[in-house]
Amino acid sequence: MTDFSDTLALSASGMKAQSTRLRHVSENIANADTPGFHRKTVNFEEVLSQGARTGQVQTGPVQLDRSAPEQIFDPSHPLADESGHYDGSNVDLVVEIADAREAQRSYEANLKMFDQARQMSSSLLQLLRR
Template sequence: MDFVKSLFIAASGLRAQNGRMRVIAENIANASSTGRAPGEDPYRRKIATFQSELDRSLKAEVVRLGPIEADQSDFGQRYEPGHPAADENGYVLTPNVNSLIETVDMQEAQRSYEANLNVIQTTRRMLQRTFEILRA
Protein backbone atom coordinates (compact mmCIF):
# COMPACT_ATOMS: atom_id res chain seq x y z
CA MET A 1 0.00 0.00 0.00
CA ASP A 2 1.12 3.52 -0.72
CA PHE A 3 2.52 5.24 2.37
CA VAL A 4 0.76 8.52 1.62
CA LYS A 5 -2.60 6.78 1.27
CA SER A 6 -2.22 5.04 4.60
CA LEU A 7 -1.32 8.35 6.27
CA PHE A 8 -4.35 10.15 4.84
CA ILE A 9 -6.74 7.28 5.60
CA ALA A 10 -5.52 7.10 9.22
CA ALA A 11 -5.74 10.90 9.52
CA SER A 12 -9.37 10.77 8.38
CA GLY A 13 -10.01 8.21 11.12
CA LEU A 14 -8.38 10.53 13.67
CA ARG A 15 -10.64 13.40 12.64
CA ALA A 16 -13.76 11.24 12.73
CA GLN A 17 -12.98 9.82 16.18
CA ASN A 18 -12.13 13.29 17.47
CA GLY A 19 -15.57 14.48 16.38
CA ARG A 20 -17.17 11.45 18.02
CA MET A 21 -15.37 12.21 21.30
CA ARG A 22 -16.63 15.81 21.19
CA VAL A 23 -20.23 14.58 20.82
CA ILE A 24 -19.80 12.12 23.70
CA ALA A 25 -18.26 14.84 25.88
CA GLU A 26 -21.26 17.07 25.16
CA ASN A 27 -23.61 14.25 26.17
CA ILE A 28 -21.74 13.71 29.45
CA ALA A 29 -21.69 17.44 30.18
CA ASN A 30 -25.45 17.66 29.70
CA ALA A 31 -26.41 14.42 31.46
CA SER A 32 -28.32 16.35 34.12
CA SER A 33 -29.62 19.25 32.00
CA THR A 34 -33.38 19.39 32.48
CA GLY A 35 -35.89 21.75 30.96
CA ARG A 36 -36.47 25.15 32.55
CA ALA A 37 -40.25 25.11 32.49
CA PRO A 38 -42.97 22.46 32.83
CA GLY A 39 -43.38 20.51 29.59
CA GLU A 40 -40.02 21.67 28.22
CA ASP A 41 -37.82 18.84 26.97
CA PRO A 42 -34.47 18.24 28.65
CA TYR A 43 -31.22 17.71 26.77
CA ARG A 44 -31.56 14.97 24.15
CA ARG A 45 -28.59 12.65 23.68
CA LYS A 46 -26.70 13.00 20.41
CA ILE A 47 -25.21 10.18 18.39
CA ALA A 48 -22.21 10.57 16.07
CA THR A 49 -22.43 8.78 12.73
CA PHE A 50 -19.71 8.01 10.22
CA GLN A 51 -19.69 8.09 6.45
CA SER A 52 -17.36 6.50 3.98
CA GLU A 53 -16.29 8.77 1.18
CA LEU A 54 -14.14 8.32 -1.90
CA ASP A 55 -11.15 10.65 -1.95
CA ARG A 56 -10.54 10.98 -5.68
CA SER A 57 -7.03 12.38 -5.28
CA LEU A 58 -6.01 9.36 -3.20
CA LYS A 59 -8.21 6.89 -5.08
CA ALA A 60 -9.13 5.45 -1.70
CA GLU A 61 -12.04 5.37 0.71
CA VAL A 62 -11.73 7.59 3.78
CA VAL A 63 -14.03 8.02 6.75
CA ARG A 64 -15.58 11.24 7.95
CA LEU A 65 -17.97 12.28 10.65
CA GLY A 66 -21.50 12.10 9.31
CA PRO A 67 -24.57 13.92 10.55
CA ILE A 68 -25.04 14.14 14.30
CA GLU A 69 -28.36 12.48 15.06
CA ALA A 70 -30.65 12.89 18.04
CA ASP A 71 -31.32 9.77 20.12
CA GLN A 72 -35.09 9.29 19.99
CA SER A 73 -35.30 7.10 23.09
CA ASP A 74 -37.64 8.18 25.87
CA PHE A 75 -36.65 10.69 28.51
CA GLY A 76 -36.47 9.60 32.13
CA GLN A 77 -38.55 11.05 34.94
CA ARG A 78 -37.60 12.07 38.44
CA TYR A 79 -39.90 13.12 41.25
CA GLU A 80 -38.83 16.59 42.27
CA PRO A 81 -41.87 18.77 43.02
CA GLY A 82 -39.86 21.92 43.83
CA HIS A 83 -38.08 21.97 40.44
CA PRO A 84 -39.12 24.77 38.04
CA ALA A 85 -39.69 22.20 35.24
CA ALA A 86 -41.84 19.87 37.38
CA ASP A 87 -45.25 18.99 35.98
CA GLU A 88 -48.49 19.10 37.98
CA ASN A 89 -47.60 15.73 39.55
CA GLY A 90 -44.11 16.88 40.59
CA TYR A 91 -42.17 14.94 37.94
CA VAL A 92 -39.30 16.41 35.94
CA LEU A 93 -38.21 14.99 32.58
CA THR A 94 -34.55 13.99 32.64
CA PRO A 95 -32.15 13.57 29.67
CA ASN A 96 -31.93 10.24 27.89
CA VAL A 97 -28.18 10.13 28.59
CA ASN A 98 -26.75 7.09 30.37
CA SER A 99 -23.33 8.00 31.76
CA LEU A 100 -22.18 4.37 31.72
CA ILE A 101 -22.93 4.03 28.00
CA GLU A 102 -21.22 7.35 27.28
CA THR A 103 -18.13 6.27 29.22
CA VAL A 104 -17.88 3.00 27.29
CA ASP A 105 -18.43 4.84 24.00
CA MET A 106 -15.67 7.29 24.95
CA GLN A 107 -13.25 4.44 25.70
CA GLU A 108 -14.05 2.84 22.35
CA ALA A 109 -13.52 6.14 20.52
CA GLN A 110 -10.20 6.67 22.34
CA ARG A 111 -9.01 3.19 21.37
CA SER A 112 -9.97 3.77 17.74
CA TYR A 113 -8.17 7.12 17.83
CA GLU A 114 -5.07 5.42 19.27
CA ALA A 115 -5.21 2.69 16.61
CA ASN A 116 -5.22 5.31 13.84
CA LEU A 117 -2.38 7.15 15.57
CA ASN A 118 -0.39 3.90 15.68
CA VAL A 119 -0.90 3.47 11.93
CA ILE A 120 0.52 6.95 11.36
CA GLN A 121 3.50 6.31 13.64
CA THR A 122 4.23 2.93 12.06
CA THR A 123 3.98 4.39 8.55
CA ARG A 124 6.34 7.19 9.56
CA ARG A 125 8.88 4.66 10.88
CA MET A 126 8.58 2.62 7.66
CA LEU A 127 9.21 5.75 5.61
CA GLN A 128 12.26 6.63 7.71
CA ARG A 129 13.68 3.13 7.28
CA THR A 130 13.02 3.24 3.55
CA PHE A 131 14.96 6.52 3.28
CA GLU A 132 17.81 5.02 5.35
CA ILE A 133 17.99 2.02 3.02
CA LEU A 134 17.98 4.26 -0.06
CA ARG A 135 20.81 6.40 1.35
CA ALA A 136 23.04 3.39 1.97
Protein backbone atom coordinates (compact mmCIF):
# COMPACT_ATOMS: atom_id res chain seq x y z
CA MET A 1 0.00 0.00 0.00
CA THR A 2 2.94 2.34 0.42
CA ASP A 3 3.35 2.57 -3.36
CA PHE A 4 -0.25 3.73 -3.68
CA SER A 5 0.17 6.35 -0.95
CA ASP A 6 3.45 7.49 -2.54
CA THR A 7 1.65 7.88 -5.87
CA LEU A 8 -1.15 9.83 -4.23
CA ALA A 9 1.36 12.12 -2.51
CA LEU A 10 3.27 12.58 -5.75
CA SER A 11 0.22 13.62 -7.75
CA ALA A 12 -1.11 15.77 -4.90
CA SER A 13 2.16 17.70 -4.78
CA GLY A 14 1.92 18.28 -8.54
CA MET A 15 -1.64 19.56 -8.22
CA LYS A 16 -0.68 21.88 -5.38
CA ALA A 17 2.30 23.25 -7.34
CA GLN A 18 0.21 23.84 -10.46
CA SER A 19 -2.55 25.54 -8.49
CA THR A 20 0.04 27.91 -7.00
CA ARG A 21 1.37 28.61 -10.48
CA LEU A 22 -2.16 29.25 -11.76
CA ARG A 23 -2.82 31.65 -8.88
CA HIS A 24 0.22 33.74 -9.84
CA VAL A 25 -0.75 33.67 -13.52
CA SER A 26 -4.22 34.96 -12.61
CA GLU A 27 -2.66 37.73 -10.50
CA ASN A 28 -0.50 38.69 -13.48
CA ILE A 29 -3.53 38.84 -15.78
CA ALA A 30 -5.51 40.87 -13.24
CA ASN A 31 -2.68 43.40 -12.93
CA ALA A 32 -1.75 43.63 -16.62
CA ASP A 33 -2.90 47.28 -16.72
CA THR A 34 -1.44 48.28 -13.35
CA PRO A 35 1.37 50.82 -13.80
CA GLY A 36 4.73 49.53 -12.57
CA PHE A 37 3.51 45.95 -12.00
CA HIS A 38 6.12 43.25 -12.59
CA ARG A 39 5.12 39.78 -13.72
CA LYS A 40 5.42 37.08 -11.04
CA THR A 41 6.83 33.64 -11.78
CA VAL A 42 7.45 30.53 -9.71
CA ASN A 43 9.88 27.70 -10.24
CA PHE A 44 9.33 24.10 -9.29
CA GLU A 45 11.77 22.38 -6.96
CA GLU A 46 12.14 18.69 -6.23
CA VAL A 47 11.27 17.58 -2.71
CA LEU A 48 14.00 15.64 -0.94
CA SER A 49 13.45 13.43 2.06
CA GLN A 50 16.61 12.74 4.06
CA GLY A 51 18.67 13.54 0.96
CA ALA A 52 16.76 11.08 -1.24
CA ARG A 53 14.56 11.98 -4.19
CA THR A 54 10.84 11.56 -3.64
CA GLY A 55 9.60 12.62 -7.08
CA GLN A 56 7.38 15.22 -5.46
CA VAL A 57 7.57 18.89 -6.39
CA GLN A 58 7.00 22.14 -4.60
CA THR A 59 7.08 25.74 -5.69
CA GLY A 60 10.11 27.82 -4.95
CA PRO A 61 10.04 31.48 -3.96
CA VAL A 62 8.09 33.92 -6.11
CA GLN A 63 10.33 35.78 -8.52
CA LEU A 64 9.64 39.03 -10.33
CA ASP A 65 10.27 39.21 -14.06
CA ARG A 66 13.13 41.64 -14.63
CA SER A 67 12.21 42.56 -18.20
CA ALA A 68 11.67 46.25 -18.83
CA PRO A 69 8.09 47.48 -18.41
CA GLU A 70 6.26 49.04 -21.30
CA GLN A 71 6.77 52.81 -21.62
CA ILE A 72 3.39 54.50 -22.04
CA PHE A 73 3.03 58.02 -23.35
CA ASP A 74 0.31 59.95 -21.54
CA PRO A 75 1.34 63.42 -20.35
CA SER A 76 -1.89 63.78 -18.35
CA HIS A 77 -1.24 60.68 -16.23
CA PRO A 78 -0.24 61.46 -12.61
CA LEU A 79 2.77 59.11 -12.84
CA ALA A 80 4.10 60.63 -16.07
CA ASP A 81 7.58 62.11 -15.99
CA GLU A 82 8.61 65.38 -17.66
CA SER A 83 8.69 63.64 -21.08
CA GLY A 84 5.09 62.43 -20.64
CA HIS A 85 5.98 58.73 -20.19
CA TYR A 86 5.31 56.35 -17.33
CA ASP A 87 6.10 52.69 -16.69
CA GLY A 88 3.33 50.25 -17.49
CA SER A 89 3.50 46.57 -16.59
CA ASN A 90 5.67 43.92 -18.21
CA VAL A 91 2.81 41.38 -18.42
CA ASP A 92 2.22 39.84 -21.85
CA LEU A 93 -1.33 38.47 -21.93
CA VAL A 94 -0.52 35.91 -24.65
CA VAL A 95 2.27 34.43 -22.51
CA GLU A 96 0.05 34.42 -19.42
CA ILE A 97 -2.79 32.65 -21.22
CA ALA A 98 -0.34 30.04 -22.55
CA ASP A 99 1.05 29.54 -19.03
CA ALA A 100 -2.47 29.19 -17.66
CA ARG A 101 -3.30 26.56 -20.26
CA GLU A 102 -0.11 24.64 -19.49
CA ALA A 103 -0.79 24.74 -15.75
CA GLN A 104 -4.36 23.58 -16.32
CA ARG A 105 -3.25 20.63 -18.46
CA SER A 106 -0.60 19.62 -15.92
CA TYR A 107 -3.12 19.86 -13.10
CA GLU A 108 -5.54 17.65 -15.03
CA ALA A 109 -2.81 15.06 -15.70
CA ASN A 110 -1.95 14.92 -11.99
CA LEU A 111 -5.64 14.65 -11.13
CA LYS A 112 -6.06 11.68 -13.49
CA MET A 113 -3.00 10.01 -11.96
CA PHE A 114 -4.42 10.61 -8.47
CA ASP A 115 -7.81 9.18 -9.44
CA GLN A 116 -6.23 6.15 -11.14
CA ALA A 117 -4.14 5.34 -8.05
CA ARG A 118 -7.19 5.76 -5.84
CA GLN A 119 -9.23 3.39 -8.02
CA MET A 120 -6.42 0.81 -8.06
CA SER A 121 -6.11 0.99 -4.29
CA SER A 122 -9.85 0.54 -3.90
CA SER A 123 -9.84 -2.45 -6.27
CA LEU A 124 -6.97 -4.03 -4.35
CA LEU A 125 -8.82 -3.65 -1.05
CA GLN A 126 -11.89 -5.29 -2.58
CA LEU A 127 -9.79 -8.22 -3.78
CA LEU A 128 -8.21 -8.64 -0.38
CA ARG A 129 -11.63 -8.76 1.30
CA ARG A 130 -12.66 -11.86 -0.67
